[in-house]
Structure formats: C-alpha cells, structure tokens
Amino acid sequence: MSYKAKFRVWRGEGGEGRLEDYTVEVNEGEVVLDVLHRLQATQAPDLAVRWNCKAGKCGSCAMEINGKPRLGCMTRMSTFSEDETITVTPMRTFPVIKDLVTDVSFNYEKARQIPSFTPPKDVKPGEMRMQQVDVDRSQEFRKCIECFMCNNVCHVIRDHEENKPHFAGPRFLMRIAELDMHPYDVEDRKDLAQDVHGLGFCNITKCCTEVCPEHIKITDNALIPMKERVVDRRYDPLVWLGSKIFRR
Numbered sequence: 738m739s740y741k742a743k744f745r746v747w748r749g750e751g752g753e754g755r756l757e758d759y760t761v762e763v764n765e766g767e768v769v770l771d772v773l774h775r776l777q778a779t780q781a782p783d784l785a786v787r788w789n790c791k792a793g794k795c796g797s798c799a800m801e802i803n804g805k806p807r808l809g810c811m812t813r814m815s816t817f818s819e820d821e822t823i824t825v826t827p828m829r830t831f832p833v834i835k836d837l838v839t840d841v842s843f844n845y846e847k848a849r850q851i852p853s854f855t856p857p858k859d860v861k862p863g864e865m866r867m868q869q870v871d872v873d874r875s876q877e878f879r880k881c882i883e884c885f886m887c888n889n890v891c892h893v894i895r896d897h898e899e900n901k902p903h904f905a906g907p908r909f910l911m912r913i914a915e916l917d918m919h920p921y922d923v924e925d926r927k928d929l930a931q932d933v934h935g936l937g938f939c940n941i942t943k944c945c946t947e948v949c950p951e952h953i954k955i956t957d958n959a960l961i962p963m964k965e966r967v968v969d970r971r972y973d974p975l976v977w978l979g980s981k982i983f984r985r
C-alpha cells in the first residue's frame with residue numbers, strides 16, 4: 738500500500754542552508770533512505786545523501802531523523818504515522834559538506850592519534866592464548882560500524898566546538914579501553930585516555946549508548962571501566978608509586 742509522506746529536508750552547503758518541504762511517495766516495507774532516493778529520482782536530483790551498504794553495516798547513512806541520530810537505511814517508515822512530517826537533517830556535530838552529507842574527518846584524525854595494538858616483543862604469532870571472556874569483550878567493541886552517531890550525540894562536542902581538540906568522543910575512548918583491557922597489549926593507555934583524549938569530560942550521560950545501532954554498551958562496558966582503571970592508577974598511592982618507579 739502506498740501513501741504520500743511529508744518530508745522536511747535540510748538543503749544547503751558551505752554553512753548556509755534551510756529546511757525544504759517535499760511530498761514523496763512511500764511504499765510498503767520502505768525505509769527513510771528509500772524515500773530519500775525517490776526524492777532524488779523524482780524531485781531533487783542534486784540532493785546529497787551518503788550511503789553504501791543499505792544493510793546497516795557501513796555506517797555511511799548516519800543522519801538525524803526528527804532530531805535523533807539514526808541510520809537512514811535502518812529506519813523503517815512504518816515507525817512514523819502517515820500524517821507525520823519527517824524532518825531529516827545532517828549530523829550536527831560535524832561540518833556539512835552538502836545537504837545530508839557531513840565531513841567526518843574529525844573522527845579519522847582522532848583514530849590516527851591512538852597507538853595501534855602493541856603485543857609483547859617476545860610473543861610470536863600463534864603463541865597468544867586468551868580467555869573467552871577477553872575475546873567476548875573485544876568482540877563487542879569490534880561490532881562498531883563507525884557510523885559516528887555516538888560522537889555526534891555526545892554533548893561534550895555537540896554543543897562545544899572548542900572541546901574537539903581535547904576529546905576523542907565515545908567511539909575512540911571505547912577503542913582505547915578495548916586495547917587497555919586486552920591481555921596482550923603492553924602500551925600504557927591510561928594517561929593517554931585521561932590527558933589527551935578527554936576521558937574526564939565524559940559525565941556518563943549514556944546518550945552514546947542509546948544511539949548505537951550495534952547496541953554496544955559503550956558507557957557501561959568501555960567508558961566506566963576505563964575511568965575505574967584511570968582512578969586505580971592515579972589515586973591508589975601504591976599503584977601510583979609503582980608506576981613511577983617501574984616506568985623509569
């Protein structure tokens with residue numbers, strides 16, 4: 738069964754733009770991205786919208802739908818009533834290139850600043866043995882599809898451009914936590930998390946966890962344990978003293 742939906746879509750580039758109203762056909766079983774593609778095909782051929790897999794696995798189609806970060810390809814039209822106006826805007830935390838497409842290079846810059854997995858030098862390939870619990874922990878974090886909706890929604894940078902140089906966002910604090918908790922990683926990542934990547938800015942609002950399309954428990958399983966590891970290091974006098982002596 739088809740119907741006509743009311744869409745309000747952000748159009749613009751170079752920091753200038755406006756919301757424009759469209760009426761677009763919707764067919765049974767469609768998602769928001771289908772409707773945006775129909776809009777492109779029939780009324781707005783120059784509408785910029787990024788997508789790739791259409792299966793919720795590439796993270797490209799992240800946008801804000803009625804003010805909430807969502808994947809366009811995984812947001813079913815059946816979740817809205819037929820008379821509702823659906824507002825689609827680009828992710829707010831990153832600069833707009835055109836229409837719904839944002840420049841997410843902030844995230845790649847942060848990724849490059851994190852030292853990669855560093856195993857001990859004397860362990861050869863094939864010699865690593867891990868407990869299942871350690872494997873499971875990494876597996877959860879590695880479900881990340883890098884949609885960057887968690888970074889987009891975190892208030893530390895969403896409303897405060899000035900914090901961006903000092904805060905990697907939940908996606909990359911989770912990456913640091915994953916490596917810090919890895920039994921074979923020897924890099925010291927606690928000071929990096931706290932002093933360079935702004936773990937202390939996170940006040941556990943859990944908005945990141947709420948929007949994650951992979952349902953990763955970012956706050957409970959990565960950020961809070963990482964905060965505890967930093968606190969153990971910094972505020973336990975024996976641990977602190979040990980870290981000073983043995984790091985020399």
Ligand code: SF4
Nearest residue numbers: 881882884885887949
């Ligand atoms: Fe997206 Fe979740 Fe990865 Fe954040 S942690 S980038 S919300 S998949």
Ligand code: F3S
Nearest residue numbers: 891939940942943945
């Ligand atoms: Fe931001 Fe998530 Fe912390 S939204 S404040 S990183 S719990």
Ligand code: FES
Nearest residue numbers: 790791796798810
């Ligand atoms: Fe790949 Fe939506 S197009 S996640």
